[in-house]
Amino acid sequence: MASVAELVRAGIQQLSDTSDSARTDVEVLLCHLLKKPRSFLFTWPEHEVSPAQTQQFYDWLTQRCEGQPVAYLIGRRHFYSHEFLVSADTLIPRADTEILVDAVLARLPDKAACRVADLGTGTGAIAISLALARPHWLLEAVDFSVAILDLVQRNVSRLKADNVCILQSNWCARLQGKFDAIVSNPPYIAEDDRHLQQGDVRFEPRSALTAGADGLDDIRIIVEQSKAHLHHKGLLALEHGYDQGEAVREIFSAHGYARIETLLDLGGRDRVTLGYAD
Ligand SMILES: C[S@@+](CC[C@H](N)C(=O)[O-])C[C@H]1O[C@@H](n2cnc3c(N)ncnc32)[C@H](O)[C@@H]1O
Incomplete structure (x- = not known):
């Protein structure tokens, strides 16, 4: 032995x-x-x-x-100090995405019963981390893939995130009513990006990674659709590529969002853009 x-x-x-x-x-x-x-x-x-x-x-x-990524071999990855089940149906949660969680926690009132949607929830990492940090908030974890929603349900149950509901939807298509915040780490890699041939992303599904020729197709849809689902002064917070900050700020601005800012990731690069609905 x-x-x-x-x-x-x-x-x-x-x-x-x-x-x-x-x-x-x-x-x-x-x-x-x-x-x-x-x-x-x-x-x-x-x-x-x-x-x-x-x-x-x-x-x-x-x-x-x-x-093969280690997370797929063992079927698990830690995110925001919680252990999430992962599967090859979706993205392995990344440490940089914790910035998005921190940003939302810092900007929404702690005590109020805020309603928040996480679009393209994958493992549920963002929605469940927000839900566990703010048990009185209501989280809606949204993805279009049935296989993913089963995975989210298992993570919700294991982590006892009772304030998360799960919804199958093509971005905002099936959202009901208004939200205090909409957050998303959508696909944002350009279809011909050479990084798709390197490292863990070779094994992750393209549906979780790519969004058109410039990687911004899904961000354009989400920014546009979210306006109808945000309360007055509701927050939209989106993760994006390190070289997409300026383009994403322009998309927010073209749709009339206010107080637009971009936050940096752990490597000091543009990573999350925020804005408020009018
Ligand atoms: C980059 S992954 C993010 C996963 C997770 N939120 C995270 O941060 O680890 C993008 C997710 O968006 C989902 N997605 C892609 N297109 C979608 C659409 N049209 N409507 C809803 N979800 C979609 C994918 O299935 C995938 O789970």
């Missing part, structure tokens, strides 16, 4: 040519396999791993060498 220390060493060696996060990948895979915290790997390096678990670990390493 192989020990934890042997598997850590072998895993890092196997991934070192193909992954620039080899050590982290190995630690995440082993912790998930053994159902132990990261500290276990250092406290019990001599712990013997069963042959079946060892085989599973090597199968994952092979898939990781082929480029």
Whole structure:
């Protein structure tokens, strides 16, 4: 039988040519396999791993060498300190998107029973994180894919986000009534962007990633449609590409939104644009 220390060493060696996060990948895979915290790997390096678990670990390493994201291998990813189930039907939540959650929490009144829609909810990461931070708000988690809505329901149940309702809709088409805020991390990559051939995005569905020739098709639709669904002074907050800030501000402005601003991501680049309906 192989020990934890042997598997850590072998895993890092196997991934070192193909992954620039080899050590982290190995630690995440082993912790998930053994159902132990990261500290276990250092406290019990001599712990013997069963042959079946060892085989599973090597199968994952092979898939990781082929480029499969670790989150898809273990079916989980942390976002805003919560563990979300993920599937190949949608995007793996990204740390940069936490900025969108922070921005909405900072701008809407804490105590009021705000109504917020998350368009293109994917795993439900944004809607559920907002719902757990503000249990008296009402969140509507919207996506057009039935497979995704099943995943959202499982995340809602596991995380006990009782103030989230789930709606199948093509952007705002089936929204009812008005909202205090509409938020979205929509697809925003240009269809011919060379980054689509690199890293994790190769394995993520195109329907979650691309939006026309300049990547802005869905943002144009959401900005236009949202106006009819926002209360007076309601907030629209959208994530976008690092080089799309100016174009997104112009789209907001063309539709009459006020107090438009763009927030930076963890790397100091344009990432989230906000505006208020008149
Ligand atoms: C970039 S992913 C974002 C997922 C999640 N909100 C997150 O931040 O991790 C975009 C999501 O928009 C959904 N989507 C794409 N087109 C849509 C449409 N016309 N109506 C509703 N949702 C759509 C996709 O299914 C996908 O889940």
